[in-house]
Amino acid sequence: MTETPVRDRPARERTGRSVGRPIDRVDGPAKTTGTARFSAEYPYPDIAYAALVHATITRGRITGIGAEEALAVPGVLAVITHTNAPPMKPPPPVSVLNLSSLASGSKVNYLNTDEVHWSGQPVAVVVAETQEAAAQAAGLVRVTYQESPATVDFAGEQGNATPQKSNPLQQGEGHKGDAEAALAAAPVSVDLRYTTPPHHHNAMEPHATTAAWDGDRLTVHDGTQNIGWLRTALAQRFGVPAEGVRVIAPFVGGAFGGKTMVWAGTVLTVLAARVTGRAVRMTLTREGVYRTVGGRTPSAQRVALGAGADGRLTALIHTSVTQVGRVGGSPEQVTSQSRHLYDAAAILVQQRIVELDMLSNTVMRAPGESIGTFALEAAVDELACELGMDPIELRMRNEPERNPIDGKRFSHRMLREAYALGAERFGWADRTAPPGSMRDGRWLVGMGVASAYHPSWEMAANVTVRMSADGTVLVRCGFHEMGMGGATAQGQIAADALGVPFEAVRVEYGDSDLPTGPGAGGSAQTASVAASLTKACEKLRRSLLALARRSAGSPLRGARPGEVEARDGGLHRAGHPGSGESYAAILTRAGRPFAEAAVGSDTRAGTVAGQVRFMSKFLMDRRRWMKAACGAQFCEVRVDQDTGEVRVSRWVGAFDVGRVINAKTAASQLRGGIVMGIGMALSEETLVDPRNGRIMNPSLAEYHVPVHADIPPIDVCYLDEPDPTMPLGLVGIGEVGITGAAAAVANAVHHATGRRVRDLPITLDKLL
Ligand code: MOS
Structure with a gap:
C-alpha cells in the first residue's frame, strides 16, 4: 500500500x-522493534499457564466431569470446574445509569453453573506449569451433558423477532409521516432485502490475560479497550475493592470492539490465579477467541425507497432484524444512519431482534452503521438506476438541511x-x-x-498535566492505545496548548492507576481526552502565571491571564516578543520541582458522580445537535x-x-x-x-x-x-x-x- x-x-x-x-506514532518504535510488551509477555516468577475446555453441546447441563486423565499429565496443577470453583458474584444487571454494567460480555457466571448456553462456552480451566501441558490436559477433560433443545438458526427465526428496546443511547424506532403509504404512491420505487453474515474482529493480537493476586490485591495485564470497566467488573465479580485492582494495558494489538467487554478468558484467568495462588497467563488460541468473544450479529434488512421523477425522496423505509444471545448481547443500531442521511418526506425505521442460544454478539467497528450503510447505500444506488440518474446527483438532491x-x-x-x-x-x-x-x-x-x-460522541475523561522545572510536560490519563496513535495525538494537543515542542511532552496511558480515562470506543476517545486535556492545560497555564505574577523578579509581574499566551516553552505577553519567561524560569524561581493541574476526579466515587454529570450534559447536548x-x-x-x-x-x-x-x-x-x-x-x-x-x-x-x-x-x-x-x-x-x-x-x-x-x-x- x-x-x-x-x-x-x-x-x-x-x-x-x-x-x-503527520507526526510518527510515539509507540511505533517499541512495536516495530519488538520491545513493546503485550498482555501475554509480562514475566512473573513462578508463572503458570491456563487453557480453556469448551462445551461441545449447544444448550443443556453438565452431568459429569472426568478430570483424572487431565490431572495425570505431568505439570498439571489444577482442573477447575463448576464442581470445585470458588463462588464469584454474577455480572450486575445491565443499566445505562451504571455504564460499567455494560462491560459483561454475557450474563453467565462461568464455572459457577452447570448450565451450558452456547456451543463453545468454557466449562473448565486447566492450569499447568507450561502452556503445552495445559493445552494437552484441556483436551483430556471428559465432560458429559444432558442436552436441551436450542434455537440457533438466525434465518429460520426471523418470524419471531421482537422490537428492539430503545434507550437514551440507542433509538430503535422512529418515523415521520406514513412511509408505507408514500411508498405505495411513489412514481418510482425500490423495495429490497439485504442480508449480511456474522463477522469477527480478528485483531492481530488474540485475547490474552496475565493475572496475579497479592492477598486481595490483583494485578491484571489484559489487552482491554476499557481498563476502567474491566477494573470495576473484576472488583465486583471477585468481591474486592476496586482500589486494589490494577489493570495494565499499555499496548493493545488491535481490538475493533472485541476487547470492549469483559469475556470469559479474562475472568477465568483471574479465577485460576485465585485458585492456584500463582500468577497465571491465558493466551487464547484464535479458535478460543471465536468461541468465547462475541462477534458482529448477522442481519436481514429491508430498504424501500420511493421518489418522484425528479429524484426527491417521498418515502424511506429501513427495517432490520439482528441477533443477540439469550445470555446477553449488544443490539445493533442498523438503521441509525437512515435517520440522518436523507431528507425524505416520510420515513420509517424499525429494528427487531431475535434471541438465540449462542454466544452474545458484541460491538464491532461501527456497530450498526457498517452493515446498515451497506443496505441503505446499495438501495440508493438501485433507485438511481431506476430513475436513470447519477447516484451522486440523487444523493445531493436529498441532502437535508436539518436532521430529517x-x-x-x-x-x-x-x-x-x-x-x-x-x-x-x-x-x-x-x-x-x-x-x-x-x-x-x-x-x-x-x-x-x-x-x-x-x-x-464524547465521554468522561480525567486528566492530569504536570510541568516540570526542566520544561518537560507529563500528561497522565488511563486511555488506550490499540494502534490508532492516541498518545501521539494527545501529545500534540498538549504541546500546542502549553506552547512547548512536541518532543517535550510525554503521555502516560493504559494503566488503571492513572486518572480514569474513557474507553476506546465509539470513535470517541481522542475527542474525550482532548476535552479534559485542553481544560487541564488551561488550568496549568493559569497557575504558572499566578506563580510568576507574584514574583518581583518576573517580567510577567502583574500580568493578567488575558494578556498572556503560551509559546516558546513559556508564558509571554501577547504580541510582545521577549516579554515573558520560560516555564523552567518560573518554577525554578519559585523553588518548585513542578506544577500540576487535574481535570476530573481520581476517586472512584468522583468518577461515578462525574459520569452522571457528564451523561446529563451529554443528553442535553444531544437534544440540541446532531x-x-x-x-x-x-x-x-x-x-x-x-x-x-x-x-x-x-x-x-x-x-x-x-x-x-x-x-x-x-x-x-x-x-x-x-x-x-x-x-x-x-x-x-x-x-x-x-x-x-x-x-x-x-x-x-x-x-x-x-x-x-x-x-x-x-x-x-x-x-x-x-x-x-x-x-x-x-x-x-x-x-x-x-x-x-x-x-x-x-x-x-x-x-x-x-x-x-x-x-x-x-x-x-x-x-x-
Ligand atoms: Mo468500537 S466497536 O467502538 O471499538
Missing part, C-alpha cells in the same frame, strides 16, 4: 505547531463538499453510466459510490468476465471528520476502516452450523480477511473543518471509514457486471 498524501489545506485557526502535523426526523440542527455537515472533493480526485466524470459499459481487456470495470456516516462524521466512498472494481473474480483496483475516501489532529494517524484510521469494509464486501463471513450454532471457520485460514494483495492504494482525504460543538473541533475517525465501504464495492460490482448482490460477501459464485 502506498502512502498517499492527504489533502493539504491551509491551516485555519491553527496557531500551534504540532496539531495537524426531528428537525434538530446538524452541528456541522459537509457531505456535499466531501462528494465534490472525492469525485474530482477519483475522476468520477470519466464514468459511463450503463452497467457493463467500461472494460479493460478481460476485466469488466465498475465504479461505485456510497455515503459514510457515523455519529460522534453530530456526526460523514464521507464519500469511491470504489473502482475489476471483475473477471469469465471467473467472476472481483478485484478492488482504486479507492478514494473523502471525509468530513472535523479537525484532524495528526494527518498520518488519521489517514491510517480511515484507511484501516476502508480495508475492513472491503473485507466485509468481498470475503469476511463467519459460518455458523444452523443445526447447533457452532462456528465452523474459527481461524484466519478459513475466515478471510483482506491481505495486502487484495488492497489497492487507498487515497484518503478530508476537509479538516472543525466541528464548532466538539472539543478542538474534532469528531471521531475510528469507525466512519468502514461505513459505506461495502456498498461502494457492491455498487461498483453492479456497474461492472449489471449484477446486484444483496447478500454479503460478494463471492464469485454469486456473480456467475
Whole structure:
C-alpha cells in the first residue's frame, strides 16, 4: 500500500505547531522493534499457564466431569470446574445509569453453573506449569451433558423477532409521516432485502490475560479497550475493592470492539490465579477467541425507497432484524444512519431482534452503521438506476438541511463538499453510466459510490498535566492505545496548548492507576481526552502565571491571564516578543520541582458522580445537535468476465471528520476502516452450523480477511473543518471509514457486471 498524501489545506485557526502535523506514532518504535510488551509477555516468577475446555453441546447441563486423565499429565496443577470453583458474584444487571454494567460480555457466571448456553462456552480451566501441558490436559477433560433443545438458526427465526428496546443511547424506532403509504404512491420505487453474515474482529493480537493476586490485591495485564470497566467488573465479580485492582494495558494489538467487554478468558484467568495462588497467563488460541468473544450479529434488512421523477425522496423505509444471545448481547443500531442521511418526506425505521442460544454478539467497528450503510447505500444506488440518474446527483438532491426526523440542527455537515472533493480526485466524470459499459481487456470495470456516516460522541475523561522545572510536560490519563496513535495525538494537543515542542511532552496511558480515562470506543476517545486535556492545560497555564505574577523578579509581574499566551516553552505577553519567561524560569524561581493541574476526579466515587454529570450534559447536548462524521466512498472494481473474480483496483475516501489532529494517524484510521469494509464486501463471513450454532471457520485460514494483495492504494482525504460543538473541533475517525465501504464495492460490482448482490460477501459464485 502506498502512502498517499492527504489533502493539504491551509491551516485555519491553527496557531500551534504540532496539531495537524503527520507526526510518527510515539509507540511505533517499541512495536516495530519488538520491545513493546503485550498482555501475554509480562514475566512473573513462578508463572503458570491456563487453557480453556469448551462445551461441545449447544444448550443443556453438565452431568459429569472426568478430570483424572487431565490431572495425570505431568505439570498439571489444577482442573477447575463448576464442581470445585470458588463462588464469584454474577455480572450486575445491565443499566445505562451504571455504564460499567455494560462491560459483561454475557450474563453467565462461568464455572459457577452447570448450565451450558452456547456451543463453545468454557466449562473448565486447566492450569499447568507450561502452556503445552495445559493445552494437552484441556483436551483430556471428559465432560458429559444432558442436552436441551436450542434455537440457533438466525434465518429460520426471523418470524419471531421482537422490537428492539430503545434507550437514551440507542433509538430503535422512529418515523415521520406514513412511509408505507408514500411508498405505495411513489412514481418510482425500490423495495429490497439485504442480508449480511456474522463477522469477527480478528485483531492481530488474540485475547490474552496475565493475572496475579497479592492477598486481595490483583494485578491484571489484559489487552482491554476499557481498563476502567474491566477494573470495576473484576472488583465486583471477585468481591474486592476496586482500589486494589490494577489493570495494565499499555499496548493493545488491535481490538475493533472485541476487547470492549469483559469475556470469559479474562475472568477465568483471574479465577485460576485465585485458585492456584500463582500468577497465571491465558493466551487464547484464535479458535478460543471465536468461541468465547462475541462477534458482529448477522442481519436481514429491508430498504424501500420511493421518489418522484425528479429524484426527491417521498418515502424511506429501513427495517432490520439482528441477533443477540439469550445470555446477553449488544443490539445493533442498523438503521441509525437512515435517520440522518436523507431528507425524505416520510420515513420509517424499525429494528427487531431475535434471541438465540449462542454466544452474545458484541460491538464491532461501527456497530450498526457498517452493515446498515451497506443496505441503505446499495438501495440508493438501485433507485438511481431506476430513475436513470447519477447516484451522486440523487444523493445531493436529498441532502437535508436539518436532521430529517426531528428537525434538530446538524452541528456541522459537509457531505456535499466531501462528494465534490472525492469525485474530482477519483475522476468520477470519466464514468459511463450503463452497467457493463467500461472494460479493460478481460476485466469488466465498475465504479461505485456510497455515503459514510457515523455519529460522534464524547465521554468522561480525567486528566492530569504536570510541568516540570526542566520544561518537560507529563500528561497522565488511563486511555488506550490499540494502534490508532492516541498518545501521539494527545501529545500534540498538549504541546500546542502549553506552547512547548512536541518532543517535550510525554503521555502516560493504559494503566488503571492513572486518572480514569474513557474507553476506546465509539470513535470517541481522542475527542474525550482532548476535552479534559485542553481544560487541564488551561488550568496549568493559569497557575504558572499566578506563580510568576507574584514574583518581583518576573517580567510577567502583574500580568493578567488575558494578556498572556503560551509559546516558546513559556508564558509571554501577547504580541510582545521577549516579554515573558520560560516555564523552567518560573518554577525554578519559585523553588518548585513542578506544577500540576487535574481535570476530573481520581476517586472512584468522583468518577461515578462525574459520569452522571457528564451523561446529563451529554443528553442535553444531544437534544440540541446532531453530530456526526460523514464521507464519500469511491470504489473502482475489476471483475473477471469469465471467473467472476472481483478485484478492488482504486479507492478514494473523502471525509468530513472535523479537525484532524495528526494527518498520518488519521489517514491510517480511515484507511484501516476502508480495508475492513472491503473485507466485509468481498470475503469476511463467519459460518455458523444452523443445526447447533457452532462456528465452523474459527481461524484466519478459513475466515478471510483482506491481505495486502487484495488492497489497492487507498487515497484518503478530508476537509479538516472543525466541528464548532466538539472539543478542538474534532469528531471521531475510528469507525466512519468502514461505513459505506461495502456498498461502494457492491455498487461498483453492479456497474461492472449489471449484477446486484444483496447478500454479503460478494463471492464469485454469486456473480456467475
Ligand atoms: Mo468500537 S466497536 O467502538 O471499538
